[in-house]
Amino acid sequence: MIPTVALNDGTSFPELGFGTYKLQGEDGVAAIEAAIGAGYRLLDSAVNYENETEVGEAVRRSGIRDELIVTTKVPGRDHGYDQTIRSAHASLERLGLERIDLYLIHWPNPSVGRYVETFRAMVDLQSDGAVGSVGVSNFTEQMLTRLIEETGVTPAVNQVEMHPYFPQAALRAFHAAHGIRTESWSPLARRSELLAEQVVADVAAAHGVTPTQAVLRWHTQLGSTPIPKSATPARQRENADVFGFTLTDDEMAALSSLERGRLWGGDPETHEEM
Ligand SMILES: NC(=O)C1=CN([C@@H]2O[C@H](COP(=O)(O)OP(=O)(O)OC[C@H]3O[C@@H](n4cnc5c(N)ncnc54)[C@H](OP(=O)(O)O)[C@@H]3O)[C@@H](O)[C@H]2O)C=CC1
Numbered sequence: 001m002i003p004t005v006a007l008n009d010g011t012s013f014p015e016l017g018f019g020t021y022k023l024q025g026e027d028g029v030a031a032i033e034a035a036i037g038a039g040y041r042l043l044d045s046a047v048n049y050e051n052e053t054e055v056g057e058a059v060r061r062s063g064i065r066d067e068l069i070v071t072t073k074v075p076g077r078d079h080g081y082d083q084t085i086r087s088a089h090a091s092l093e094r095l096g097l098e099r100i101d102l103y104l105i106h107w108p109n110p111s112v113g114r115y116v117e118t119f120r121a122m123v124d125l126q127s128d129g130a131v132g133s134v135g136v137s138n139f140t141e142q143m144l145t146r147l148i149e150e151t152g153v154t155p156a157v158n159q160v161e162m163h164p165y166f167p168q169a170a171l172r173a174f175h176a177a178h179g180i181r182t183e184s185w186s187p188l189a190r191r192s193e194l195l196a197e198q199v200v201a202d203v204a205a206a207h208g209v210t211p212t213q214a215v216l217r218w219h220t221q222l223g224s225t226p227i228p229k230s231a232t233p234a235r236q237r238e239n240a241d242v243f244g245f246t247l248t249d250d251e252m253a254a255l256s257s258l259e260r261g262r263l264w265g266g267d268p269e270t271h272e273e274m
């Protein structure tokens with residue numbers, strides 16, 4: 001069982017979820033179905049992953065739709081009030097579901113300058129029942145502040161790059177002060193050399209767990225919901241099984257001391273995706 005926490009809108013939200021970037025086609029459906037079978041209840045998707053159809057199919061096959069939180073994200077090309085309303089309904093069509101449980105702005109695209117009206121549309125979709133929780137992704141403290149001031153609504157979630165190479169201490173403190181749940185994307189640093197770091201191996205060995213499990217436990221103990229992706233059922237089970245041990249303060253600090261920066265330059269002030 002993956003434990004849950006309450007979002008600022010009262011939604012019960014898993015402390016660990018499942019990433020689906022690159023999971024497509026029948027293999028993708030099977031992988032997502034296996035993840036649900038392994039206990040994941042939070043699924044992360046996006047228009048730009050071109051796999052909403054696969055996510056929806058896996059949800060239907062699971063037979064437990066009501067237990068799942070299905071996430072999708074507005075792409076940059078759909079920013080704007082009317083565009084977002086249309087984009088949400090197109091996502092619902094592809095998902096084959098009656099509700100997007102968690103709806104995020106994928107990237108803020110500050111040079112486009114339309115994320116506030118995009119968020120207003122999401123709040124209206126929430127009032128209409130087409131969306132459960134509203135949140136954002138890749139937002140900075142300044143962008144969150146503007147969104148809250150101009151709409152009066154605090155996003156439930158900000159999904160951001162986070163892993164021991166980029167622990168996001170300042171942004172997490174801002175989230176905590178405003179009741180925003182942090183979600184960690186690329187929580188394993190997308191299988192970079194992170195999992196081979198000696199400090200990760202040492203922490204894992206001290207608890208008789210794998211390097212991946214040590215890293216995912218670091219996320220959950222920092223109060224962030226990691227969404228690891230794996231196409232492999234055995235790894236999916238391994239990644240979900242991180243709640244039976246607790247890292248010490250020294251171990252948490254040792255993992256955080258790996259900080260060196262972003263993986264590939266996904267700075268939301270400058271990186272834009274359509
Ligand atoms: N909002 C945003 O802008 C972004 C959101 N995301 C979301 O975050 C999710 C996770 O991030 P992602 O970039 O996929 O990277 P992850 O950090 O989740 O790493 C995924 C990689 O790690 C491998 N892996 C998974 N588990 C294990 C394990 N136990 N042992 C060894 N290797 C393992 C996977 O391989 P294999 O599949 O072969 O097991 C895959 O190659 C995405 O899928 C997506 O949903 C990601 C990037 C940006």
Ligand SMILES: O=C(O)C(=O)[C@@H](O)[C@H](O)C(=O)CO
Binds near residue numbers: 264
């Ligand atoms: O996966 C996502 O959600 C993204 O936003 C992409 O930027 C992705 O991380 C990527 O692979 C970019 O190289």
